[in-house]
Amino acid sequence: MKIINFGSINIDHVYSVDHFVRPGETLSSNSYAVFSGGKGANQSIALARANADVVHVGKVGKDGIWLKEKMEKEGIDTSFVNTVKAPTGHAVIQVNKEGENAIIIHGGANLTYKSSDIEKVLKTAKTEDIVLLQNEINDVDKIIKQTKSKGLKVVFNPAPMSDAVKDYPLELVDIFIINETEGEALSGEKKPEKIIKAMGKLYPKSSVVLTLGKKGVIYAKGKKVISVDALKVKAVDTTGAGDTFIGYFLAEFSRGMTIEKCLEAAIKASSICVTRKGAADSIPRLLV
Structure with missing residues (x-):
C-alpha cells in the first residue's frame, strides 16, 4: 500500500527569539537557521522515516532542487516532484523560549498545481493506496474529488486552516487529522468532546483524529472513541510535531495496525520531535 502525498515543499527560515515580535517592534533574533520544510514534505519525510511506502507529489523552483534531492535520500519516490518557474515556497518561523512557534508562509511553487498534474498521478494509483492532503497547495478540492472518483481513501489535514476549507467536498474525506484550532473552525465547538461530537454529525462517514498537544489525542468513528495520553517531555521546538504525528500514524495504519x-506510535514519535530543533530535521527514525 502506497501513501500518495500531494504536499507543499518549503524552505524554512527559523529565528530563535525571546518572544514573538509585536506590532511596530523590531526584534533581534538569538539565532538563525535554514531547514527543509513544508507540511507536505515534512509529512512525507515522517512517513519515510516510519518505513512507509510514500510517493510525494509537489513543486519546487530552481532554488529548491536541493529539497527534492534531500527527499530522495530519505527514500521518498519523487517522480512527481517537478521544477517550475515560480520560486520555492518558504516559511518565516519564530521560535520563542517556550518552544512555541509563529509562522508566515509564502506559497510560491506550491500554488502551481494543474488538473493534468492530478490526473497523471492518480493514473498510477491502485485501489488500496491512500492519498494524503494538507492545505498549503492549490486545487485541494479537485484532488479530493478526483481521488474519490478513483475509489481511493482520502486523509486530510486542513492546515493551515482557512475559510476556503469549508467549501471543499469534505464529506468525501475518509480520515480527518486535526488539532483543536482546526477542529473549532470546522465544527464551531471549542471543547474536544464537543468537537468530536460535532464532527461526527457533520461527517458521519469519516474518522476523526483530534490531536490535543500535551493532553494527548482522541480518535472517533461513529460510536467508537479512543483516547491516548501524551508523553511528558521538555519541549524545545514544536515545529513539525503535528507532521511527525501524521506520518507515523499513517505509516502504522498502512501496515494494518490497530488504531490504538x-x-x-504517533504520540511517541511526535514527543521525540519536540525535543529537537527544526521541522524535517527533528523527525525521528523508526528503529527496526
Whole structure:
C-alpha cells in the first residue's frame, strides 16, 4: 500500500527569539537557521522515516532542487516532484523560549498545481493506496474529488486552516487529522468532546483524529472513541510535531495496525520531535 502525498515543499527560515515580535517592534533574533520544510514534505519525510511506502507529489523552483534531492535520500519516490518557474515556497518561523512557534508562509511553487498534474498521478494509483492532503497547495478540492472518483481513501489535514476549507467536498474525506484550532473552525465547538461530537454529525462517514498537544489525542468513528495520553517531555521546538504525528500514524495504519497502535506510535514519535530543533530535521527514525 502506497501513501500518495500531494504536499507543499518549503524552505524554512527559523529565528530563535525571546518572544514573538509585536506590532511596530523590531526584534533581534538569538539565532538563525535554514531547514527543509513544508507540511507536505515534512509529512512525507515522517512517513519515510516510519518505513512507509510514500510517493510525494509537489513543486519546487530552481532554488529548491536541493529539497527534492534531500527527499530522495530519505527514500521518498519523487517522480512527481517537478521544477517550475515560480520560486520555492518558504516559511518565516519564530521560535520563542517556550518552544512555541509563529509562522508566515509564502506559497510560491506550491500554488502551481494543474488538473493534468492530478490526473497523471492518480493514473498510477491502485485501489488500496491512500492519498494524503494538507492545505498549503492549490486545487485541494479537485484532488479530493478526483481521488474519490478513483475509489481511493482520502486523509486530510486542513492546515493551515482557512475559510476556503469549508467549501471543499469534505464529506468525501475518509480520515480527518486535526488539532483543536482546526477542529473549532470546522465544527464551531471549542471543547474536544464537543468537537468530536460535532464532527461526527457533520461527517458521519469519516474518522476523526483530534490531536490535543500535551493532553494527548482522541480518535472517533461513529460510536467508537479512543483516547491516548501524551508523553511528558521538555519541549524545545514544536515545529513539525503535528507532521511527525501524521506520518507515523499513517505509516502504522498502512501496515494494518490497530488504531490504538497507530496512535501510540504517533504520540511517541511526535514527543521525540519536540525535543529537537527544526521541522524535517527533528523527525525521528523508526528503529527496526
